[in-house]
Amino acid sequence: MVLAFFRKDPSSGLDHVVSKAVAMLGDARHSFDLATLALLTPADSETVAQDIRETDDRINRTEQELRSQLVVHISVQGSTEIGSVLGLTLLLKKIERVGDQAKNILDLATCGPKSKGSPYFDQLLDLKQRISKMLQDTRELYEAQDSDRAPAFIEVAEVLKDECDDAVEKILRAHDIENVEPSDPASAALCFRYYKRVISHARNIVTSIIVPVDRLDYFDESKDTRDGDPPV
Amino acid sequence: MNTASAPSNRFAGIARSAFVVALIYLFLVGVSSLEAGIKIMGQDTQERLFSSVTNPIAGLCIGILGTVLVQSSSASTSIIVGLVASGALSVDAAVPMVMGANIGTTVTNTLVSLGHVRQSNEFRRAFAAATVHDFFNVMSVAILLPLELLFGTVSYAAIEISGKLVGTSGTDWKSPIKAWVKAPVGWLKDFWSYLGADGNIQGTLMVLTGLAIVLLALALITKNMRSLIADRVERSVNAVLGKGGGAVALLLGLVITVAVQSSSITTSILIPLSAAGVLSLRNAYPVTLGANVGTTITALLAALAVASPDALTVALTHTTFNVMGIFLLYVIPLARDVPLKGSEALADLAVTQRSWALAYVLGFFIVLPLVGFALLR
Numbered sequence: 001m002v003l004a005f006f007r008k009d010p011s012s013g014l015d016h017v018v019s020k021a022v023a024m025l026g027d028a029r030h031s032f033d034l035a036t037l038a039l040l041t042p043a044d045s046e047t048v049a050q051d052i053r054e055t056d057d058r059i060n061r062t063e064q065e066l067r068s069q070l071v072v073h074i075s076v077q078g079s080t081e082i083g084s085v086l087g088l089t090l091l092l093k094k095i096e097r098v099g100d101q102a103k104n105i106l107d108l109a110t111c112g113p114k115s116k117g118s119p120y121f122d123q124l125l126d127l128k129q130r131i132s133k134m135l136q137d138t139r140e141l142y143e144a145q146d147s148d149r150a151p152a153f154i155e156v157a158e159v160l161k162d163e164c165d166d167a168v169e170k171i172l173r174a175h176d177i178e179n180v181e182p183s184d185p186a187s188a189a190l191c192f193r194y195y196k197r198v199i200s201h202a203r204n205i206v207t208s209i210i211v212p213v214d215r216l217d218y219f220d221e222s223k224d225t226r227d228g229d230p231p232v
Numbered sequence: 233m234n235t236a237s238a239p240s241n242r243f244a245g246i247a248r249s250a251f252v253v254a255l256i257y258l259f260l261v262g263v264s265s266l267e268a269g270i271k272i273m274g275q276d277t278q279e280r281l282f283s284s285v286t287n288p289i290a291g292l293c294i295g296i297l298g299t300v301l302v303q304s305s306s307a308s309t310s311i312i313v314g315l316v317a318s319g320a321l322s323v324d325a326a327v328p329m330v331m332g333a334n335i336g337t338t339v340t341n342t343l344v345s346l347g348h349v350r351q352s353n354e355f356r357r358a359f360a361a362a363t364v365h366d367f368f369n370v371m372s373v374a375i376l377l378p379l380e381l382l383f384g385t386v387s388y389a390a391i392e393i394s395g396k397l398v399g400t401s402g403t404d405w406k407s408p409i410k411a412w413v414k415a416p417v418g419w420l421k422d423f424w425s426y427l428g429a430d431g432n433i434q435g436t437l438m439v440l441t442g443l444a445i446v447l448l449a450l451a452l453i454t455k456n457m458r459s460l461i462a463d464r465v466e467r468s469v470n471a472v473l474g475k476g477g478g479a480v481a482l483l484l485g486l487v488i489t490v491a492v493q494s495s496s497i498t499t500s501i502l503i504p505l506s507a508a509g510v511l512s513l514r515n516a517y518p519v520t521l522g523a524n525v526g527t528t529i530t531a532l533l534a535a536l537a538v539a540s541p542d543a544l545t546v547a548l549t550h551t552t553f554n555v556m557g558i559f560l561l562y563v564i565p566l567a568r569d570v571p572l573k574g575s576e577a578l579a580d581l582a583v584t585q586r587s588w589a590l591a592y593v594l595g596f597f598i599v600l601p602l603v604g605f606a607l608l609r
Contacts, residue, residue: 068470071505071508072473074504075469075502076462076466077462
């Protein structure tokens with residue numbers, strides 16, 4: 001451990017935290033994929049649940065470790081990177097929340113619309129695939145701090161969120177539910193809401209590439225209030 | 233996050249390293265100027281100046297006050313080394329001053345902890361982490377100063393090591409560093425002579441120039457080294473957080489402090505970590521002890537510039553005192569908890585009554601040493 005002081009390590013400080021956060025994003029996506037697998041396929045829920053729990057533990061442990069490291073960073077290096085540190089603190093929470101949503105989806109797996117005959121199945125499966133891809137893109141964009149591709153990503157996220165909202169509204173307004181399993185509409189509505197939360201977290205993570213820390217999570221509400229900011 | 237290009241970073245690092253080497257040389261010139269200035273003064277002047285610190289408790293108080301004033305035990309012990317080398321201060325008189333410097337240096341992180349005064353829980357943790365250093369140093373002095381006065385316990389080991397390294401007391405030894413700094417010290421002497429200063433005035437001006445150089449060089453060394461090794465320090469502290477305290481944390485405290493030449497920097501880094509609850513008091517404590525030993529490197533470096541066995545003995549006394557303190561108060565499990573419990577109790581008191589914290593800092597670091605010095609000089 002003392003040798004750590006003498007070793008040359010190119011990835012230290014915030015670079016190290018960012019690379020661990022990117023790995024956490026990979027874990028969060030893994031959890032999401034597993035949870036939706038349990039929900040939408042005949043996969044063994046118990047086996048999947050074990051994997052998700054372990055992944056979630058890993059995400060939580062990493063979040064705590066990285067929070068400590070951010071405090072150390074500020075203590076040692078001073079406040080010059082305070083904006084990045086605050087941004088990373090929020091980012092870690094968002095990644096952890098993606099993992100939480102995956103656990104919520106897993107809870108639905110026991111009573112969810114697994115059957116291909118469910119009227120919601122196709123849409124849930126389609127959205128699942130697009131969100132999984134989106135989580136992969138989130139990871140790539142964040143790792144590369146790609147501000148060029150971020151606006152396009154955010155637009156796609158908004159479209160997906162609207163799809164989730166529409167799906168929930170459709171369920172709530174449905175009159176003919178005689179041909180569906182009694183548990184299907186409720187669990188599908190919940191699942192669409194969980195999907196929407198995952199999309200929102202992914203969008204906010206990518207947003208952090210292009211907006212300052214005070215506007216994280218609120219960028220769309222305040223985009224007209226600042227002069228000279230790039231449109232997002 | 234990594235926006236700076238690697239080659240320009242590397243160049244900046246090399247330039248800063250070269251600057252630090254130049255500053256170390258300047259620091260050595262400062263210590264040597266101090267020694268030369270005292271030597272220029274007459275024997276009578278020297279006796280008048282330093283007769284007041286023959287009482288060991290007065291010497292201890294002067295050590296505390298001087299260090300509080302310059303906020304650096306590295307600076308104050310280097311000055312003491314310079315005074316011993318000049319012959320104005322005896323080893324016996326210097327040892328309590330060095331112990332006082334050890335206590336005085338803890339004021340910096342205690343002041344840093346006061347920044348958390350608004351949040352009770354944060355303040356409790358920060359104040360405990362700061363004052364554990366005070367408790368350790370005061371207890372070390374309470375045990376080792378009487379032993380030193382009665383049996384010469386602390387300086388015995390230093391004299392033995394010094395004797396092995398450079399020969400017996402009273403004779404100069406050939407330090408190559410002393411030869412390297414001889415020329416600029418001579419230029420300073422010539423400069424003041426050219427302006428018409430001689431005798432005591434020239435000596436005083438040489439001492440003041442030496443003091444200014446020592447303080448400036450040390451401040452710049454610390455600032456630059458902190459920038460140079462910030463990433464390494466961050467990595468090391470993270471390693472302590474991951475693996476806990478103990479001997480490794482102690483070693484890391486030592487290594488970091490040797491690198492930045494300031495225990496105040498090392499211990500002050502621990503305060504926000506403790507305040508945030510990221511670092512426990514039990515894990516911060518050994519880092520502090522390592523810093524206590526690490527900071528003694530500066531006086532040892534200063535001793536190389538003055539080439540006096542007595543000066544080296546005093547510098548080594550600073551090291552042996554801190555190492556003995558660790559054996560007495562950290563290695564022995566029963567004693568280990570005393571500074572921890574003491575600092576926690578003081579922190580509880582400070583949280584209950586915030587004015588106690590301020591009264592403690594002013595009373596312990598300024599009023600008490602001032603009164604002690606005034607009464608015992």
